[in-house]
Amino acid sequence: xxxxxxxxxxxxxxxxxxxxxxxxxxxxxxxxxxxxxxxxxxxxxxxxxxxxxxxxxxxxxxxxxxxxxxxxxxxxxxxxxxxxxxxxxxxxxxxxxxxxxxxxxxxxxxxxxxxxxxxxxxxxxxxxxxxxxxxxxxxxxxxxxxxxxxxxxxxxxxxxxxxxxxxxxxxxxxxxxxxxxxxxxxxxxxxxxxxxxxxxxxxxxxxxxxxxxxxxxxxxxxxxxxxxxxxxxxxxxxxxxxxxxxxxxxxxxxxxxxxxxxxxxxxxxxxxxx
Numbered sequence: 001x002x003x004x005x006x007x008x009x010x011x012x013x014x015x016x017x018x019x020x021x022x023x024x025x026x027x028x029x030x031x032x033x034x035x036x037x038x039x040x041x042x043x044x045x046x047x048x049x050x051x052x053x054x055x056x057x058x059x060x061x062x063x064x065x066x067x068x069x070x071x072x073x074x075x076x077x078x079x080x081x082x083x084x085x086x087x088x089x090x091x092x093x094x095x096x097x098x099x100x101x102x103x104x105x106x107x108x109x110x111x112x113x114x115x116x117x118x119x120x121x122x123x124x125x126x127x128x129x130x131x132x133x134x135x136x137x138x139x140x141x142x143x144x145x146x147x148x149x150x151x152x153x154x155x156x157x158x159x160x161x162x163x164x165x166x167x168x169x170x171x172x173x174x175x176x177x178x179x180x181x182x183x184x185x186x187x188x189x190x191x192x193x194x195x196x197x198x199x200x201x202x203x204x205x206x207x208x209x210x211x212x213x214x215x216x217x218x219x220x221x222x223x224x225x226x227x228x229x230x231x232x233x234x235x236x237x238x239x240x241x242x243x244x245x246x247x248x249x250x251x252x253x254x255x256x257x258x259x260x261x262x263x264x265x266x267x268x269x270x271x272x273x274x
Contacts, residue, residue, distance in 0.1 A: 002095040004104060011088045012043040012114065012175045014070055040070040042084065043175050044092075052181070063178035068094055068101040080106050087114035087198060112183070112195045113217060115231045116173050122228070123203035123210070131159050131208045146221075154221050156186050158211040162202060168209040169202040179211060186213045197222040201229065 016038040043065050052062050073081050081103055084090065089110035094101040126146070134142035140161040148154045160177075162168045171177035179198060187193045197217040201210045214222045226232045 002097050004093050004095050005101075006093040007091075008047045008109065009044040009090050009092055010047055010180055011084050011086055011090060012045050012065060012179070013086050013116075013173055014040055014042050014084070017041045017067075017069075039072075041067045042070050044068055045175050045178065045180050047089065047180065052184075063175070063180050065175035066094075066101060068103055073103065077103065077105070080108075084108070085111075085113060086116075087112040087196075110193065110195050111217070112198065114179070114198045114200065115226070116169075116200045117229045117231055118169055118202045119204045120201050120229050121204055123201070123206060124228075127157060127159065127208075127210050128203075128206060130157070131206060134159060135161075148221075153190075154216065154219065155212055155214045156182070156189075158182055158213070160209045160211070162207050162209050169200065172200050172209060172211065182211055183213055186215065190215065197225075199225050199229070199231070 017040065018038075044067065045063050045065055048062055070081060070084075084106070088108050089112060090106050091109050092106040093104040095104045126144070130142065130144050134140075140163075141159065143156060143158045145153050146155040146157055160168045160172075168177060172179060179200070183196060183198065186196065194215075195217045197214040199210070199212040199214065201212065202208075203210075212225065214225065216222060223233070
């Protein structure tokens with residue numbers, strides 16, 4: 001009988017399985033362009049039962065990715081696996097055969113979403129200005145809290161240097177650089193673990209990668225970011241469904257450094273397409 005692992009996991013990405021032996025850069029994470037026909041797998045991160053002490057010796061290893069095949073299931077399990085999307089939190093049992101994992105059972109516990117966009121045009125001004133300040137201070141990372149027009153926090157924006165010779169975007173997408181501690185920090189500050197929308201954006205004209213944890217997955221801010229960077233249904237879909245007036249009270253607005261104390265920000269209006 002194959003050994004099994006049960007727990008709660010974040011579905012980080014779904015991708016063709018990379019050919020590790022032919023991976024020339026040694027990263028072992030991203031599929032080559034000719035791997036389009038390779039079997040697909042999920043990148044998973046096991047979620048801890050409680051907070052992680054960042055000073056603990058094994059803290060960095062607690063969010064190491066693991067991989068589960070996304071194909072070859074039958075019946076109801078096949079439907080459940082096919083419905084999984086990046087960002088979903090799942091309760092799952094994995095069976096291991098020759099270091100390869102397959103789902104034995106899986107249930108979606110929280111429908112958060114991760115959305116990735118590389119080489120984006122028109123990065124919003126608050127991120128660019130904050131990054132300029134961070135670099136002027138000699139730092140490689142930083143964060144701000146964004147707020148709606150009525151002053152309510154609605155998102156946490158984290159910025160990472162995309163240094164020459166590195167690939168922070170690929171590392172974030174492959175979970176080699178973990179997103180989970182950023183989401184956990186938001187959950188702790190808000191004292192809930194509601195579904196979030198997390199955008200990982202690398203602008204074409206700047207040397208940073210943004211991880212934007214939007215608190216309300218279905219609010220106007222999340223819809224606007226999706227619209228702006230063509231990442232799924234956005235404000236236009238909400239307008240067609242008659243949802244705009246209901247969501248308008250949560251429209252997004254200003255960037256404010258008070259949330260993390262690392263930098264200050266200027267106002268930006270998400271309804272003006274960021």
